[in-house]
Amino acid sequence: xxxxxxxxxxxxxxxxxxxxxxxxxxxxxxxxxxxxxxxxxxxxxxxxxxxxxxxxxxxxxxxxxxxxxxxxxxxxxxxxxxxxxxxxxxxxxxxxxxxxxxxxxxxxxxxxxxxxxxxxxxxxxxxxxxxxxxxxxxxxxxxxxxxxxxxxxxxxxxxxxxxxxxxxxxxxxxxxxxxxxxxxxxxxxxxxxxxxxxxxxxxxxxxxxxxxxxxxxxxxxxxxxxxxx
Amino acid sequence: xxxxxxxxxxxxxxxxxxxxxxxxxxxxxxxxxxxxxxxxxxxxxxxxxxxxxxxxxxxxxxxxxxxxxxxxxxxxxxxxxxxxxxxxxxxxxxxxxxxxxxxxxxxxxxxxxxxxxxxxxxxxxxxxxxxxxxxxxxxxxxxxxxxxxxxxxxxxxxxxxxxxxxxxxxxxxxxxxxxxxxxxxxxxxxxxxxxxxxxxxxxxxxxxxxxxxxxxxxxxxxxxxxxxx
DNA sequence: ACATGTGAAGTAGTTCACAGCC
DNA sequence: GGCTGTGAACTACTTCACATGT
Numbered sequence: 454x455x456x457x458x459x460x461x462x463x464x465x466x467x468x469x470x471x472x473x474x475x476x477x478x479x480x481x482x483x484x485x486x487x488x489x490x491x492x493x494x495x496x497x498x499x500x501x502x503x504x505x506x507x508x509x510x511x512x513x514x515x516x517x518x519x520x521x522x523x524x525x526x527x528x529x530x531x532x533x534x535x536x537x538x539x540x541x542x543x544x545x546x547x548x549x550x551x552x553x554x555x556x557x558x559x560x561x562x563x564x565x566x567x568x569x570x571x572x573x574x575x576x577x578x579x580x581x582x583x584x585x586x587x588x589x590x591x592x593x594x595x596x597x598x599x600x601x602x603x604x605x606x607x608x609x610x611x612x613x614x615x616x617x618x619x620x621x622x623x624x625x626x627x628x629x630x631x632x633x634x635x636x637x638x639x640x641x642x643x644x645x646x647x648x649x650x651x652x653x654x655x656x657x658x659x660x661x662x663x664x665x666x667x668x669x670x671x672x673x674x675x676x677x678x679x680x681x682x
Numbered sequence: 683x684x685x686x687x688x689x690x691x692x693x694x695x696x697x698x699x700x701x702x703x704x705x706x707x708x709x710x711x712x713x714x715x716x717x718x719x720x721x722x723x724x725x726x727x728x729x730x731x732x733x734x735x736x737x738x739x740x741x742x743x744x745x746x747x748x749x750x751x752x753x754x755x756x757x758x759x760x761x762x763x764x765x766x767x768x769x770x771x772x773x774x775x776x777x778x779x780x781x782x783x784x785x786x787x788x789x790x791x792x793x794x795x796x797x798x799x800x801x802x803x804x805x806x807x808x809x810x811x812x813x814x815x816x817x818x819x820x821x822x823x824x825x826x827x828x829x830x831x832x833x834x835x836x837x838x839x840x841x842x843x844x845x846x847x848x849x850x851x852x853x854x855x856x857x858x859x860x861x862x863x864x865x866x867x868x869x870x871x872x873x874x875x876x877x878x879x880x881x882x883x884x885x886x887x888x889x890x891x892x893x894x895x896x897x898x899x900x901x902x903x904x905x906x907x908x909x910x911x
Numbered sequence: 912a913c914a915t916g917t918g919a920a921g922t923a924g925t926t927c928a929c930a931g932c933c
Numbered sequence: 934g935g936c937t938g939t940g941a942a943c944t945a946c947t948t949c950a951c952a953t954g955t
Contacts, residue, residue, distance in 0.1 A: 475946065479900055483893040487875055491852075501914060509877050513914090514948055521916060529915045530955040546896050547903035554895075565794025571875060571892035577899075616898065623720075640902040642895055646716055646800060648738050654909075656901035658894055663800035664712040665889050666783075666871055667775050669845065670806075671708055672885035673869040674776035680883075704924065730936060742936090743926055750938060758937045759933035 478519045479546075484509050485516070486542040493535045501532035553580040555609060555617045555638065557629055559589045559599055562644060563620035567595040580612040585625075602632065609636040616640040623647045630657075707748045708775075713738050714745070715771040722764045730761035782809040784838060784846045784867065786858055788818045788828055791873060792849035796824040809841040814854075831861065838865040845869040852876045859886075 488508050492500055502516040520526055520533075523545050527533045543549040554572070556563055556579050566572075567579055582599045584590055590601045600608055608614070617633045619626060619641055626645035633641055634652045641657040643649055646664070649657050717737050721729055731745040749755055749762075755770050756762045772778040783801070785792055785808050795801075796808055811828045813819055819830045829837055837843070846862045848855060848870055855874035862870055863881045870886040872878055875893070878886050 477946075479897065483890075483896050484877065486896075487890070487893065488877065491876065503914085510880070512948065514917095514950095515946095517914090517916065518947075525916070527915045528955075529953070530913055532914065545900070547899045548896055552899060561794055561797040561799075565790055566891070568790040569891065570790075571890070572895060575892045575896055577892070577895055615902065616895070618895075639905070640898045642898050647720065648713065648717065651739070654905070656898060656905055658898045658901070660889075660891070660894050661712075661716070661800070662795070662798065662889070663804045663806070664716065665887055666801060666806055666845070666847075667712050667715075667777055667804055668708060669869045669871050669885060669887045670776045670781060671774070672887070673844065676868070676883070676885055706924075732936085741926065743928095743939095744924095746936095746938065747925075754938070756937045757933070758931070759935055761936065 474522050478522055481509075481511065481515070481519050482542055482545065485519070486539060486546070489535050489539045489542070493539065497535055499528075499532045499534050502527070505533070548576050551576045551578060552616055553578055553612045553614045555580065555605065555614045555633075556582045556597070557584075557602065557605075557617055557619050557633065558621035558625075558644075559584040559586075559594060560620060560622075563618075564594050566618060566620060566644075567597050577616070579618070580614055581608050583608075602629070605632060606636040609638055614638060616642070619643045619645055621645055630655075703751050707751055710738075710740065710744070710748050711771055711774065714748070715768060715775070718764050718768050718771070722768065726764055728757075728761045728763050731756070734762070777805050780805045780807060781845055782807055782841045782843045784809065784834065784843045784862075784865075785811045785826070786813075786831065786834075786846055786848050786862065787850035787873075788813040788815070788823060789849060789851075792847075793823050795847060795849060795873075796826050806845070808847070809843055810837050812837075831858070834861060835865040838867055843867060845871070848872045848874055850874055859884075 485505060488505060489500065501513070503513040506513045506516045517527070524541070526538050526541050540549070554577050556567055559567075559582055563582070567582060572579065579597055582594060582597050583602045583605055584599055585602050587601070590599050593599055615638060617638045617640070619629060619633070621629050623645045626643060626647050627650055630641055630643070630649050630652065634655050639655050641649065641655060643657055643659045644662070646661050648659065714734060717734060718729070730742070732742040735742045735745045746756070752774050753770070755767050769778070783806050785796055788796075788811055792811070796811060801808065808826055811823060811826050812831045812834055813828055814831050816830070819828050822828055844867060846867045846869070848858060848862070850858050852874045855872060855876050856879055859870055859872070859878050859881065863884050868884050870878065870884060872886055872888045873891070875890050877888065
């Protein structure tokens with residue numbers, strides 16, 4: 454029994470869409486994109502729904518249905534042209550352009566995220582970092598200037614920042630989220646271990662690393678139980 | 683239209699269970715646990731399914747149904763006793779005990795995770811770190827010793843390590859995952875931006891921070907579209 | 912022969928609504 | 934009156950299977 458799998462956990466990370474496209478579909482789209490880029494790097498020009506699905510643990514029908522929400526991208530008898538599909542999915546996700554991002558909270562995790570290459574590769578650039586601690590707001594980390602949180606509004610306007618990464622303590626998260634919204638930012642990636650209060654016109658995804666590990670823990674314990682029987 | 687929400691993205695983080703409990707339920711269980719602990723800290727002894735659900739954006743029925751998969755924990759007319767329910771959920775998740783964890787890959791992200799408090803608070807202790815780079819394997823970070831990856835088997839046995847956090851480059855991830863499995867570790871939290879090949883008897887959750895941000899990006903773009911119409 | 916796109920069928924997850932209990 | 938636990942109804946998602954295209 455192959456107990457391994459990378460499918461999607463569910464409410465551990467948190468987004469809701471308004472439209473008729475199921476959020477599960479959008480989640481898989483990101484995985485398709487990632488896999489397609491890997492395939493391209495390995496020199497593949499085209500890929501079939503069967504192959505793409507198999508690589509990610511989904512059925513071929515699932516792949517085709519998911520893509521069908523957004524258009525007809527395939528070629529019967531051929532499959533999908535990787536480069537083309539990459540471009541399409543990027544357009545759908547909104548990552549066909551560059552995004553300026555604010556990082557708020559320069560603690561352990563915050564500083565690591567400043568140096569994280571993965572964001573940049575997807576077109577996200579952390580334009581500025583913020584903190585409340587005066588000892589941090591003097592300089593810069595990883596070449597990114599650190600400002601006092603009160604300057605968020607000004608700097609956000611200057612750099613046209615539309616997304617914020619929150620790496621602040623749980624107790625401060627909701628207050629900071631309000632400031633972020635007030636600065637005209639409409640997307641928040643929240644690393645604090647609390648569910649943010651909903652803010653009109655602002656989308657949020659929560660990423661709780663400890664919860665993610667806890668989910669893994671459940672799988673491990675569960676699979677042990679099953680193997681005994 | 684309140685476009686904010688922290689519900690669960692779907693296949694962005696990746697777990698599959700064998701049993702009949704939907705993975706979505708297990709995901710929400712972690713959120714209930716987190717909220718219950720916050721409620722306790724605020725001095726609440728009991729909570730109703732309505733209140734708990736409202737705090738997280740779920741219906742009262744959802745909360746009750748989710749918990750009903752595991753037993754009867756509530757008191758009609760009263761609700762749920764927070765402390766009691768916390769203990770129950772911890773037991774279900776397997777976090778009622780302590781877990782020794784190996785961290786593999788001491789780059790930017792890896793080192794930040796070594797210092798991340800959230801894991802410890804849930805009972806996870808990073809007992810040892812590993813890397814291939816000899817310049818890193820001499821010392822320690824955050825008080826945690828760093829070993830050469832080849833020592834994984836020995837050290838894992840010594841510390842009874844059952845979980846591993848992979849913070850290695852994408853190109854190395856699958857190879858390292860094999861070594862992890864060979865060391866007798868049965869749970870992998872994968873930060874590398876690839877879907878790991880399935881390994882017999884090993885559970886994996888994938889956490890791709892860039893994908894998480896991409897999902898947020900989609901929500902923001904989408905909600906913009908909707909507001910125009 | 913191979914692969915897409917899609918209606919139809921099937922499965923899984925969520926909400927309703929109410930009986931029973933405090 | 935407030936609240937849980939749960940069958941029944943409903944909704945959403947996934948898979949099937951095949952017509953169509955290369």
